Amino acid sequence: MNTDDRQATIRRVTWVGACIDALLALVKMVTGWIVHSPALIADGFHSLSDLLTDAAVVLFSHWAQAAPDDEHPYGHHRYETLGTVILGTSLVVVASAIAWDSARALIYDTYQPTASGWAIIVALISIVSKEWIFRYTLRASKQIGSRLLEANAWHSRSDALSSIIVLFGVVATWFGYGWIELYAAIGVAVLIGKMGVTLTWNATQELIDRGVEPEEAKVIEQTIRETPGVLNVHMLRSRMMGNNIYLDVHIQVDHMVSVSEGHFISDQVMAKVQASHDHVSDITVHVDHEHDIDEFVEGNDIAEIDVVPGREFVELQLARKNIIPARLQLHYSNDRVSIELFFDQEPEDLSAVKHVLDVWVKEKIWLSHYAIYLSA
Numbered sequence: 001m002n003t004d005d006r007q008a009t010i011r012r013v014t015w016v017g018a019c020i021d022a023l024l025a026l027v028k029m030v031t032g033w034i035v036h037s038p039a040l041i042a043d044g045f046h047s048l049s050d051l052l053t054d055a056a057v058v059l060f061s062h063w064a065q066a067a068p069d070d071e072h073p074y075g076h077h078r079y080e081t082l083g084t085v086i087l088g089t090s091l092v093v094v095a096s097a098i099a100w101d102s103a104r105a106l107i108y109d110t111y112q113p114t115a116s117g118w119a120i121i122v123a124l125i126s127i128v129s130k131e132w133i134f135r136y137t138l139r140a141s142k143q144i145g146s147r148l149l150e151a152n153a154w155h156s157r158s159d160a161l162s163s164i165i166v167l168f169g170v171v172a173t174w175f176g177y178g179w180i181e182l183y184a185a186i187g188v189a190v191l192i193g194k195m196g197v198t199l200t201w202n203a204t205q206e207l208i209d210r211g212v213e214p215e216e217a218k219v220i221e222q223t224i225r226e227t228p229g230v231l232n233v234h235m236l237r238s239r240m241m242g243n244n245i246y247l248d249v250h251i252q253v254d255h256m257v258s259v260s261e262g263h264f265i266s267d268q269v270m271a272k273v274q275a276s277h278d279h280v281s282d283i284t285v286h287v288d289h290e291h292d293i294d295e296f297v298e299g300n301d302i303a304e305i306d307v308v309p310g311r312e313f314v315e316l317q318l319a320r321k322n323i324i325p326a327r328l329q330l331h332y333s334n335d336r337v338s339i340e341l342f343f344d345q346e347p348e349d350l351s352a353v354k355h356v357l358d359v360w361v362k363e364k365i366w367l368s369h370y371a372i373y374l375s376a
Helices: 003-035 038-064 078-108 117-144 147-174 180-207 214-225 259-276 311-320 350-363
Strands: 232-241 244-252 280-288 327-333 336-343 367-374
Touching: 003 038, 003 117, 003 147, 038 078, 038 117, 038 147, 078 147, 078 180, 078 232, 117 147, 147 180, 214 232, 214 244, 214 259, 244 259, 259 280, 311 327, 311 336, 350 367
Parallel strands: 244 280, 336 367
Antiparallel strands: 232 244, 327 336
């Protein structure tokens, strides 16, 4: 699903929920006022608060789709993560308020419920409506991989649970057991709080660059290994930004391939991974011939160095022996280097050139072998 379709889904689902929330809030507050039900009025204000979270979902998801800029080269996807933290926190606040009010009412015996048939009907309608919103929103969040939309779904579930509390309270009051609502409220508050803590914790981990699950990382690594030309994979790292996955990986290719072929293989890796894993947005591929080597320390004499030299050093040593090929090709393997010398025409003293290189092969641990090519 592309970005525009994903954003359209979030807006559609959220606006459906917002319209139902607005209608429920109005019906519950008006009915609560008419039948003198403080619990139903409070539940109406809870539904009204959902409108604020619906607005937050639309706002944060819109910000998250903004294009990358100079200050945010990876885009703004973590606005969605930030919104999830805020909504998860709001669930914890709602749970704390329900638990506190219920506990205080139990301690001070201040709860005075009023039974009403209309209150029971409205509470039932609220339960069914909010449960439908929850399932509708949760299903959409799974389809597009939006944790922000998932957080809003669970916020709708909290409203359904609070309506259940109201229903229990009104029905229990009808039979003379109004105190049952208070214990039920505390139990539901624990469930709501657990939802909020889970959502907030997961989103916070994402903000500090938590990677994908180990099982998913193994699947991605296997996809890379199956790419033609890849001999090995190491240092696979990932991080989450909203529903997007960003990867860094080192791949090993044959040490004799050209730079352009190595680059081609890395392009194939990126294309294969993004085609096989929908949420992978970007991959940085480092191409190794076998493994990372130590940097060469310039200024050391050829007889003294104990690390593999770079091109500048090799060219300098060849020039000291008056060996200047038209082109020099270096190949690194097993912490040693092999050299290929290409001449447009045969050197005046080819035997002397070979003698120098034969001596180097025997004396220098960094030199594996050499080859000389002459233009036809």
